[in-house]
Amino acid sequence: MGLQDQKASEFKRLLKSFAFAWSGLMHVYRHERNFQIHCILMVLAIAAGFLLKISLVEWYMVIGAIAAVLSLELMNTAIERTVDLVTEEMRPLAKAAKDAAAGSVFVAAIAAFIIGMLIFTPKLIEFL
Numbered sequence: 001m002g003l004q005d006q007k008a009s010e011f012k013r014l015l016k017s018f019a020f021a022w023s024g025l026m027h028v029y030r031h032e033r034n035f036q037i038h039c040i041l042m043v044l045a046i047a048a049g050f051l052l053k054i055s056l057v058e059w060y061m062v063i064g065a066i067a068a069v070l071s072l073e074l075m076n077t078a079i080e081r082t083v084d085l086v087t088e089e090m091r092p093l094a095k096a097a098k099d100a101a102a103g104s105v106f107v108a109a110i111a112a113f114i115i116g117m118l119i120f121t122p123k124l125i126e127f128l
């Protein structure tokens with residue numbers, strides 16, 4: 001295989017991995033209500049960011065918070081699916097794994113809520 005062919009096949013592999021990631025996102029979006037709610041909150045936060053003209057540093061915080069919550073939601077679903085694949089029985093370790101994964105989303109969601117409050121509340125009061 002020539003260098004050109006090798007580069008083309010590497011590019012194809014990269015495209016495929018994006019397609020797999022997109023498929024994972026769509027799976028979680030279709031099946032997980034919490035993920036849908038967080039997506040709606042993301043759109044609202046981005047709209048509020050533009051409307052209230054938040055600073056660049058504030059954008060970093062908002063984008064970081066959104067990314068953390070959505071990524072952990074995706075990981076939470078990955079863990080739920082894996083646990084369900086391993087056992088359909090009720091087992092303490094399965095519960096611990098699922099609850100810990102849910103806890104990670106909860107921590108990020110609380111942090112995102114606090115960040116949102118700190119950034120948007122003063123600007124909203126000024127805006128109104």
Ligand SMILES: Nc1ncnc2c1ncn2[C@@H]1O[C@H](COP(=O)(O)OP(=O)(O)OP(=O)(O)O)[C@@H](O)[C@H]1O
Nearest residue numbers: 032080087088089090091092094095096098099102
């Ligand atoms: N195989 C299992 N063994 C023991 N406990 C489990 C098992 N599967 C789920 N649970 C527990 O039952 C509760 C409900 O879990 P379940 O996965 O059905 O819904 P959920 O956590 O609300 O998530 P989702 O609605 O996103 O599927 C959680 O506390 C979870 O840890």
